[in-house]
Structure formats: C-alpha cells, structure tokens
Amino acid sequence: MSLFEASGVTKRFGGLTAVNGVDFRVETGEIVGLIGPNGAGKTTFFNLISGFLKPDEGDVVFEGASIVGQKPSDICKRGMTRTFQIVKPFAEMTVTDNVLVGAFNHHRDAGSARKRARAVIELVGLGPQADKLGGELTVGGRKRVELAKALATEPKLMLLDEVMAGLTPSEVAGMIEVLGRVREAGVTMVIVEHVMQVIMNLSDRIYVLHHGEAIAEGRPQEILNNPEVTKAYLGDSFLADQEAADADKAAWRESQAARDEGDGSGAPRP
Amino acid sequence: MAPSPSPGPSPAPSPGASSGTLGAPPRFFAASRARIFYLVVLALLLLLPLVSESAAVEAVMPVGLTGSALLHVFVLIFFFAFMSQAWNIIGGFAGQLSIGHAAFFGIGAYVSTICYVHLGLSPWIGMLVAAAVTSVFGAGLGLVSFHYGLKGPFFALVTVAFAEITRLVLLHWEFVGAANGILLPFEPDPTFWQFQFKGKEPYYYIALVMMLCSIALVAWIARSRFGYYLHAIRQDEDAAEAVGVPTKRCKIQAIALSAALAGMGGTFYAQYTQYIVPDDMVVGRVSVEILLGAVIGGAGTVMGPIIGAFILIPVGEATRVIFEGGGTGVSLSTLISSDLGFGEKFVAYLDYLASGGGGGLAVILYGVLLMAVVLGMPGGVLPWLSGLRQRLRRRADQAGG
Numbered sequence A: 001m002s003l004f005e006a007s008g009v010t011k012r013f014g015g016l017t018a019v020n021g022v023d024f025r026v027e028t029g030e031i032v033g034l035i036g037p038n039g040a041g042k043t044t045f046f047n048l049i050s051g052f053l054k055p056d057e058g059d060v061v062f063e064g065a066s067i068v069g070q071k072p073s074d075i076c077k078r079g080m081t082r083t084f085q086i087v088k089p090f091a092e093m094t095v096t097d098n099v100l101v102g103a104f105n106h107h108r109d110a111g112s113a114r115k116r117a118r119a120v121i122e123l124v125g126l127g128p129q130a131d132k133l134g135g136e137l138t139v140g141g142r143k144r145v146e147l148a149k150a151l152a153t154e155p156k157l158m159l160l161d162e163v164m165a166g167l168t169p170s171e172v173a174g175m176i177e178v179l180g181r182v183r184e185a186g187v188t189m190v191i192v193e194h195v196m197q198v199i200m201n202l203s204d205r206i207y208v209l210h211h212g213e214a215i216a217e218g219r220p221q222e223i224l225n226n227p228e229v230t231k232a233y234l235g236d237s238f239l240a241d242q243e244a245a246d247a248d249k250a251a252w253r254e255s256q257a258a259r260d261e262g263d264g265s266g267a268p269r270p
Numbered sequence B: 001m002a003p004s005p006s007p008g009p010s011p012a013p014s015p016g017a018s019s020g021t022l023g024a025p026p027r028f029f030a031a032s033r034a035r036i037f038y039l040v041v042l043a044l045l046l047l048l049p050l051v052s053e054s055a056a057v058e059a060v061m062p063v064g065l066t067g068s069a070l071l072h073v074f075v076l077i078f079f080f081a082f083m084s085q086a087w088n089i090i091g092g093f094a095g096q097l098s099i100g101h102a103a104f105f106g107i108g109a110y111v112s113t114i115c116y117v118h119l120g121l122s123p124w125i126g127m128l129v130a131a132a133v134t135s136v137f138g139a140g141l142g143l144v145s146f147h148y149g150l151k152g153p154f155f156a157l158v159t160v161a162f163a164e165i166t167r168l169v170l171l172h173w174e175f176v177g178a179a180n181g182i183l184l185p186f187e188p189d190p191t192f193w194q195f196q197f198k199g200k201e202p203y204y205y206i207a208l209v210m211m212l213c214s215i216a217l218v219a220w221i222a223r224s225r226f227g228y229y230l231h232a233i234r235q236d237e238d239a240a241e242a243v244g245v246p247t248k249r250c251k252i253q254a255i256a257l258s259a260a261l262a263g264m265g266g267t268f269y270a271q272y273t274q275y276i277v278p279d280d281m282v283v284g285r286v287s288v289e290i291l292l293g294a295v296i297g298g299a300g301t302v303m304g305p306i307i308g309a310f311i312l313i314p315v316g317e318a319t320r321v322i323f324e325g326g327g328t329g330v331s332l333s334t335l336i337s338s339d340l341g342f343g344e345k346f347v348a349y350l351d352y353l354a355s356g357g358g359g360g361l362a363v364i365l366y367g368v369l370l371m372a373v374v375l376g377m378p379g380g381v382l383p384w385l386s387g388l389r390q391r392l393r394r395r396a397d398q399a400g401g
C-alpha cells in the first residue's frame, strides 16, 4: 500500500480546469518532485489534497483511507501537513510560539510541545531567531518558519510549496541541507520547486504538471530526457523561437511572462 | 498574571545567539516587577472596604463621593473587568469581534432571576444555570456564524443582531415583565444563600473574587494549547488550520466559554442592582462598554481587560460625578430654560449629556479614549507599556554603550 495516492483528481474554476484527472502516488520515505510552469496547477493540487479545496472529481487516499472532504486540521492530525507558497507566519508571535502551535498537534501538554518546538527550531536552523516575531523575519526566515511549523506537527508526509522561492543561493544551499536532515528524520515529502537543480538533486521521482494534467512521471534523468516534457514544460522559455509564429501562443506567453515577473523565482532552467 | 499570553517559562536563548537587549535577566526582573505591582494593588483592594469610611479616605476623595459610593465605583470596575475578561476570550484571544455581549449578560441576569423568583432557586445555583444557558446560546450563535464562515464585520453584525433580538424578545415577553423588567423580591433579613446583602462590602468582595477568578482562568488559557490555538486563529486561520488547529471548534468553544462568563456576570448584576430591565441592560452601550475595556487595556492579553476597566469606569463615573454634582445637581431642564450666559448653558448641556441625554457624555469620552488608544497605542495600553519599557531599555543600552 502506498502512503499516499490520488486518483483522477479534478478541479474546475468556472471554465478553467486547473487540475485535470491527476493520478499521484507517494511511497513511504520518498521525496517526490512536482514541477510545471507557472499556472500549471501545482498549488491547486496541494490545496485539493490537503483539504483546503474539495475536488470536483477523484479520490485522495492517505494511509489507506479516503480523506476527501475532511478538514485540513483533521488531515494534519492524520499525518499530512502542507506549507504555503505565500508564507503565513503568525506575525505577532515569536518564532518559538509559531512552531509551538504546530507542535501542539500531537502534544496536548505545553511542556512537551515546547520541547518538540525547540528540537524543530534547532533542526531547521532557526535558533538565533527564536525570540523574533514572525512579522520581523526576512524572506529566508519566513520560509524556514513555514517549514518548521509544518515539521512540528510531526507529519508522515509533508507537502512543500516552493520553500526555496526568493532565497539567495546560499540560503537555498542551507535549505537543501535542512531538507536532507528532515528526510533522515523519516519524513516523506512532496516538493514543488522552480529551481530545477534543486528538484533534480533532491527528488527520487518527479511528476510534471502542465495545464492541470500530469503529462509525465519518472526518475529525474528520465524526466530530463523526456522530449514531451522539454517541449511542454520548457516550451515558453526555450522553444520560444520555433513557436513565435503562432500568434495565439504568443499572446498566452505574454500573460505568463507577467506572472513570472511577479513570482520572482525566475525562469526554470534544467 | 503575566501580561502577555506567551511569556511562560520562555526558552533560554541559545548560547551566543540573542545578544544584548533581550537577554533573560532583564525580562525576568520586568516580569517580577509587574507581579509585585499587581500584588500590592490586590492587597490594597482587599483592605479598601475596611477603611473606606475612615476620615483619611473621605478627605482625599472628590467632593460628593462617600465611602459607600467609592465602593460602588470599585464594584463597577471589578464587574466590568470581569465582563471585559469574558469578552476577551472570543474577542481578544480568538479575534472574533463581538458587539453583542450585552445579550449574554442580559440572558444570564434573567435566567437566574427567573429561577429565583419562580422556582426559589438560590441565585448562586442560578448563576450556574445562567452560565449553562448562555453558553448554549453562545455555542449556537458560533455554530451558525462560523459554519457559514462569517468573519470580521459580518460576525460582528450577527452579534449585534442577536443582542437586538434578545432585547426585543425580553421587551415584549410578559412572563419576564416585558418593558418593566423584574424587581427582585426584597429580603429584609437576607441570607448568604439568597445572594442579597445589606451593605456594599459583600458585593465588593464577590465582584473582586469574580474578577480574580476570570484573570486566573484566562491566564491559564493563555498558557495552554487552547490559548495558543486561539491566538493562531486570530492571526491567520488558514495557517492555523494547516498545522492542525480545529479552527471552527475552537472558535465555538471560545464563544461558549465567553458567553457563560458573561451570563454569570448578569447574575451578579441582577443581585447587585435588585432590578433588571431590558432597555438598561441589553443595549449597545453595554456591549460597547464590555468590549471597550479589553480593547483599551489590550485585547488578547491577560491583564489588558482589567487595566482597561480600571481606566474606563472611573472616567465614566467621574463624568457623572462632576457634571451631575454627584447626583445631587440641579435639574438640567431648569438650568437650560433659566436665564443664563453662554458658558453656564454649555455646562448645563454637558450636564444633559452626562445624564444620558443624546448618547451621554460618558459615551463621548469613551469614544475619545478609544480614538486616543487606537491612534496612539495600537494594541492597547498594556502592550504599549511593555513596548515602552523595551524602547527605553534599548535607548539606555545605546546611551550606555
């Protein structure tokens, strides 16, 4: 039995099918990458499987039980926790208390929750900032708090939505190291990331999402060599010249370029 | 009695990490200083009734204020501190703005009074019945509101509507005296069990104990998982839900608990005034007075509502004393109709406001206080004070090194 399995998950926003019949499987101990251009539906997929959105169709199974229609907090209790691409620290709480809220998930008693929180803070390297308020942190600090909060809930499966976006190269290196430690601690992960080098190095397996559909799945090397992925996923940044003739696509590209600018994570590079 | 919900036994800063200003020792002393301050105040409050009639106290009191009136002011302070503390649980900690707590207050007063008048049930038991009934009303209100995801102004409007409906029902329900309300039967020789006393002192101590219990309860909540969950909900519900906080359930629990306390406050008020009437109790002014104490003192902090009540109530009472001449002033209408200069007429107008006309001067002053706090000390007096302490310390550090 797989730790996690989604089948035929579909979500429509009016006329737009943001996620279309996606099958997705995670085995215990894996790090699974989830990639795709901006607007491919990655965040929406996370929202669907973590209980923040209800799928129109399809089933989501965690540890053998369907979790469709459950509240995010119940799903978190079961052992699946997500982070937010747009980070949500508790701005008026210290870093310690931010993490403590997560630690209360499996520790009713404040003393043992605090112990857990402290361990997580050390693990993600937030020790020096432990007494700062959530609202006072830099982007790098916020991303770490986001990770630490999720980690403190003691998840079996953690969904990480672009925890490295907006970080400096050295911060990215630090975060990779942290994720390595998290994996050693026995946490299975699904990571969404635009930094290809990170995804290729960390992931055991990768899914590619494009226009809401899972167009490919496989080992990093297989994904890199998959011509369909190269064309679909990298189309707008690499095959731009060939497609320039296509007026429709040019217009679409423009809108995507606008999105990219806002995102700040830059164009994906293999 | 820690002023902030999270100081607890704060984790020792990792070695070499947090340098200088925020190290452990200064914070420890600050906390214990605050504790000593609160203990001294408590000791004085415990002793006050013993000396309230003494010449020394009478000498320093404003004109027209007797020892018994002084006790009355303190009963009001304790009572509103207790009510603000009740509101603080849902309005401060959970951040769900209720502008309808007068409804729970009123229902609580009516429940225990009806139990007493019709069933002969001791108001002490009635107080518990009141708490049970109002917590059900609170939970029901929360269930409906939070099920439909009502937040911010929309939740506030629901609470306003709930209070107004409550007032109208009480106002037209003959069984509970309709607009005339209920006059509690006077006991010439009351027993403790009847929750009636000849002097003000017993009410004073009961209100004080209720306030202390509410502080203890909220202080305990602030350190517990529930308190952290409520604080998380106030700041970001999605983020809270994502890390396992059952946000809807917590909010419903918070409003039920808050309503239960407010209902107990209603019982106390009914026993203290011996007369309950909807148009005096279940009105917007009372709802606002309840929440204002917490907002001014510091919503979501343990001592904020208490500090707020200690600021707010004396201001309100002082306006009454000053502009009504301690309740013995000349009638306002005669003043206005009489042949007076502009300045004297203005005073007369203030008097008119103070007596409750046109909204009342106290309410205007509350508004001014609220604006001063919102503009000058966002978060309330207590957070501002602790921020001030930090700023001063930082400045001292800079000057010193």
Ligand SMILES: Nc1ncnc2c1ncn2[C@@H]1O[C@H](COP(=O)(O)OP(=O)(O)OP(=O)(O)O)[C@@H](O)[C@H]1O
Pocket: A013, A016, A018, A036, A037, A038, A039, A040, A041, A042, A043, A044, A045, A085, A263
């Ligand atoms: N609540 C919503 N209502 C309507 N449309 C939405 C909503 N959420 C997402 N979408 C749309 O669904 C599509 C998928 O968005 P999603 O955020 O899942 O993409 P993504 O892969 O996470 O992109 P990015 O890499 O930029 O984070 C986009 O076209 C987006 O505009």
Ligand SMILES: [Mg+2]
Pocket: A042, A043, A044, A085, A161
């Ligand atoms: Mg996204």
